[in-house]
Amino acid sequence: MIELQHLTKRYGDALAVDDLSFTVEPGHVTGFLGPNGAGKSTTMRLILGLDAPTSGHALVNGHRYTSLRKPMREVGALLDAGAVHGGRSAYNHLLALARTNDIGPARVAEVLEKVGLAGVARKRLAGFSLGMKQRLGIAAALLGDPGVLLFDEPVNGLDPDGVRWVRDLMRSLAAEGRTILLSSHLMSEMALTAERIVIIGRGRLIIEATVADLTSRYPSLEDAYMALTADSVQYGATR
């Protein structure tokens, strides 16, 4: 479970996350939505201890990330698929991560198989496409077999086959009783993947609801999103 309690992050004069409180329950995929700059990635970084909150807390299974003894066994995350060393192979990249958490090489081989990269495990990451890097990032998140998983836009760069694969994977991970927080800007895909939705805008909570609730009140999840975030879009395009 993930619990946010009055989570706030200020960068200078800018409030990236503003008094945000919500809970992400196990057993569901929870979609995390909001316009560009709403604070989704910052919230995920705060949950993962990659940045410190200005005030408030983010708890994973009742503990702050920084107090987890074996963090990769409790929470896994894909934040930025491009943040890898191009000279390393996929296998060595995962093996280095595994070693820091007492995870053996057999698990590395297992997750490479699970994400469909076993055949290119020894190839240098510099030659990987964005979609292959997304798969590698998902493999890294799964390494410690954690009960809590965060994915920031995991379908970016994936082909239709990959998009469907991510959808099925997210749903099966949730069905195993894991807590899944998934951000994406693709509303139609989110409607097929998530059961619950959290929408934020300008760092603040707009709504926490089930997809079923939103689609019973609006023609589609996209219509619900558009209506609910109309006042929160910071970088609107001219039509």
Ligand SMILES: Nc1ncnc2c1ncn2[C@@H]1O[C@H](COP(=O)(O)OP(=O)(O)OP(=O)(O)O)[C@@H](O)[C@H]1O
């Ligand atoms: N390290 C930082 N220093 C200063 N400002 C930051 C920093 N990180 C994020 N911000 C600001 O915080 C706000 C929230 O950004 P964030 O990346 O969390 O939004 P997001 O919802 O993930 O956006 P997107 O959908 O575009 O990825 C933005 O205004 C951003 O410019």
